[in-house]
Structures are given as C-alpha cells and as structure tokens.
Amino acid sequence: MRSDLRLVRYFVAVAEELHFRRAADRLGIAQPALSRAIQTLETELGVALFVRSNRNVQITPAGQVFLERSNEILNLMHRATEDVRNAHNGRVGTLRIGYTDFAIAGPLPTLLKDFQERQRQITLKPQHGVTLMQLNRLAEGQLDIGFVTGPVNKNGYEEHPVQTEAFVCVCADSHRLAVRQSIQLAELANEDFVHGSSTDWQHFYDFLIPLCRRAGFTPRIVQEAFNTAGIFGLVSCGMGVTVLTEKVCCGLPPGLVIIPIEDVTERLTTTAIWRRDHMVGPTRHFVEYLRGLPNPSSSI
Structure with a gap:
C-alpha cells in the first residue's frame, strides 16, 4: 500500500x-x-x-x-x-543533578518537584556527593549540574546561589552546654569536634576553620564521618560537638540539641554550579528556572 x-x-x-x-x-x-x-x-x-x-x-x-x-x-x-x-528545544532528556547534605536538607527537594511539574518530559536523576566529588563529576561530564558548598569561583563554570543558612552548634543533650539558649564560638575552644573528613569536606572546612581561628582557636577534630547522619551519630555517643548549619540540623535524632552561635554572622551558601560549555538541553531549562527564583539572601 x-x-x-x-x-x-x-x-x-x-x-x-x-x-x-x-x-x-x-x-x-x-x-x-x-x-x-x-x-x-x-x-x-x-x-x-x-x-x-x-x-x-x-x-x-x-x-x-x-x-x-x-x-x-x-x-x-x-x-x-x-x-x-x-x-x-531541550525539553526531553535526562538531567543529572548532584547534591550535598546541606542542599538536600534545604529547598532543593521543593525546587526539583516544582521543576519536574513544569518539565515532565525531563527525567531528573539526583546523585549524592560532597562538593569535591561533584566538581570532579562535572569536569568529567558525569553530572549536568551540582548543588555544592560555595561559592566555588572556578574558571569555565557558572554559579547561582540557592540557599544561605546560619552556623549552629550541635551537642548531646547530656553535654554541659546543652542547657544554654546560645553560645559564643570561643566557648567551643576546648571541646572535641566531630566532622566530615578534611578531604571530602574541604569546601566546608574552608568556611569553618577561618571562623574558629577568628574566635582564637583551631577545632580539635577527634572523629570523622562520611556524612551528617554519621556525624550526628558520633555526637550522640558523646564523642564531641559539631558545628554545622541550621537546615541540615532540622529533624535531629533524639538525644541531640541545637545551640545558636550568637557571634557568628557569616552564613553558608549552597550554590548551583554548571559548566559554561554545557548550557544546552535540559541543563539550560533548569538554569533558566533557577535564575527566575527569588534571591535566597532576600529571605534572611
């Protein structure tokens, strides 16, 4: 026929x-x-x-x-x-998205859900990874966009801030500071700290260490964990205290206490980052969506 x-x-x-x-x-x-x-x-x-x-x-x-x-x-x-x-037009395809513990604890889940409702033919594939791992995957073409601790200021890349959050102290409810409404950072000078490894958490350390040094001390890190869940587990065991950020501390496990740090005004920024030469297809639409969102600093 x-x-x-x-x-x-x-x-x-x-x-x-x-x-x-x-x-x-x-x-x-x-x-x-x-x-x-x-x-x-x-x-x-x-x-x-x-x-x-x-x-x-x-x-x-x-x-x-x-x-x-x-x-x-x-x-x-x-x-x-x-x-x-x-x-x-880039409205069909797959978008590989990296995220840190800080990113997934903030507005990222809502952003991904909203974007998916707007672009139903784009498949989202979120992947957990610390900032350094995400940057390596972006460079190797294994990620399209990352949500990292920033700003990164890396040649050949573009960034967009997504959230900013305050630093807080987390300790066991049996710790001597647990009854306090707030503390100053210098009060942690003699405490043991629990944190992520200095290699994997390099970008977070770039913010934490200068904060502590301005308060007159270098944190004595005695235990390391892979992620925030591991850090919380070690802190709840009484291994030490930790300094993280407010959003990642939402929904703490039982036995832990959040204490605001009154003299630290600096905030940690989570930023979306992508390669400048990869602004095509689904990545372009996602970046356009992010740029249309309110500036996170305006909600502070």
Missing part, C-alpha cells in the same frame, strides 16, 4: 463529516479532488470505505476499522512531532 498521511487525513475528515463538501471545505481543497483521493485510497486498500448516495454518505464496517487505526496513526504522528520539537 502506497497511501500517505495526506490520504489518511482526507479519509478522517470525510469519516467525521460524512459529507464530501463539508469535508472538502474543512480541508481547504476542491470537492472533486477529495473524491478522487478517497477513490485512490479505496483502490489501494481493495475495500469500500464509504457507501455513497445522492443524499448521504455512510461509513462501511471496514471504513470504521480504518478510521480507528487512522486516528491512532495521526495521534502517534502528532506525539512524534511534539517529541522531536521538545527534544530539539
């Missing part, structure tokens, strides 16, 4: 109108041309699709089956056309 989509569309118009003149007007062609097209289609199929009389047109049982299949074909072509256009 050599019929093309043009003949299929002509057939559907006649089948829906059951009137050649109205169908011809709807298609914007002459009625004789439409009649010849339907005859060509019937010849190719070897069946009558319509029963014609001077008064009306009726669709045959074979025509009814062909109408159902024709609608399926046209709907499939419509979806294929939309998919091709969306793919060309």
Whole structure:
C-alpha cells in the first residue's frame, strides 16, 4: 500500500463529516479532488470505505476499522512531532543533578518537584556527593549540574546561589552546654569536634576553620564521618560537638540539641554550579528556572 498521511487525513475528515463538501471545505481543497483521493485510497486498500448516495454518505464496517487505526496513526504522528520539537528545544532528556547534605536538607527537594511539574518530559536523576566529588563529576561530564558548598569561583563554570543558612552548634543533650539558649564560638575552644573528613569536606572546612581561628582557636577534630547522619551519630555517643548549619540540623535524632552561635554572622551558601560549555538541553531549562527564583539572601 502506497497511501500517505495526506490520504489518511482526507479519509478522517470525510469519516467525521460524512459529507464530501463539508469535508472538502474543512480541508481547504476542491470537492472533486477529495473524491478522487478517497477513490485512490479505496483502490489501494481493495475495500469500500464509504457507501455513497445522492443524499448521504455512510461509513462501511471496514471504513470504521480504518478510521480507528487512522486516528491512532495521526495521534502517534502528532506525539512524534511534539517529541522531536521538545527534544530539539531541550525539553526531553535526562538531567543529572548532584547534591550535598546541606542542599538536600534545604529547598532543593521543593525546587526539583516544582521543576519536574513544569518539565515532565525531563527525567531528573539526583546523585549524592560532597562538593569535591561533584566538581570532579562535572569536569568529567558525569553530572549536568551540582548543588555544592560555595561559592566555588572556578574558571569555565557558572554559579547561582540557592540557599544561605546560619552556623549552629550541635551537642548531646547530656553535654554541659546543652542547657544554654546560645553560645559564643570561643566557648567551643576546648571541646572535641566531630566532622566530615578534611578531604571530602574541604569546601566546608574552608568556611569553618577561618571562623574558629577568628574566635582564637583551631577545632580539635577527634572523629570523622562520611556524612551528617554519621556525624550526628558520633555526637550522640558523646564523642564531641559539631558545628554545622541550621537546615541540615532540622529533624535531629533524639538525644541531640541545637545551640545558636550568637557571634557568628557569616552564613553558608549552597550554590548551583554548571559548566559554561554545557548550557544546552535540559541543563539550560533548569538554569533558566533557577535564575527566575527569588534571591535566597532576600529571605534572611
């Protein structure tokens, strides 16, 4: 069979109108041309699709089956056309997103959900990783966008702040400071600290260590953990205290206490980062979405 989509569309118009003149007007062609097209289609199929009389047109049982299949074909072509256009415009594909403990404890889940509702044909693939790991994956093309502790200020990359949060102290509820409403950072000078490893948590340490040194001490880190869950577990065991940020401390396990640090006004920023040469497809749409959000500093 050599019929093309043009003949299929002509057939559907006649089948829906059951009137050649109205169908011809709807298609914007002459009625004789439409009649010849339907005859060509019937010849190719070897069946009558319509029963014609001077008064009306009726669709045959074979025509009814062909109408159902024709609608399926046209709907499939419509979806294929939309998919091709969306793919060309970057609205179809996969977006690989890295995140830290700090990012996932903040507004990131809400942002991803909102973006997914706007761009349903983009598949989101979040991946946990510390800042250093995410930067390596971005460089190797294994991530499209990362949510890291920043700013990073890396050549060839662009960034956008997503959240800022205050530093707080976390200790066991049996610790001597647990009854305090707030503390000054210098009061932790003689405490044992629990934190992430200096290698994996390098970017967080770039903020924490200068804060402590300005308060007159260098934190004595006696235990290290892979992530914040591990840190909380060690702190709850009485291994030491930790300084983290307010959002990551929401929903603490039992036995832990958050204490505000009154003399630290600096805030930790989580920033979205991506390669400047990778602003295509889903990444471009996600960056445009992020740039349309309110500045996180305005909510402080």
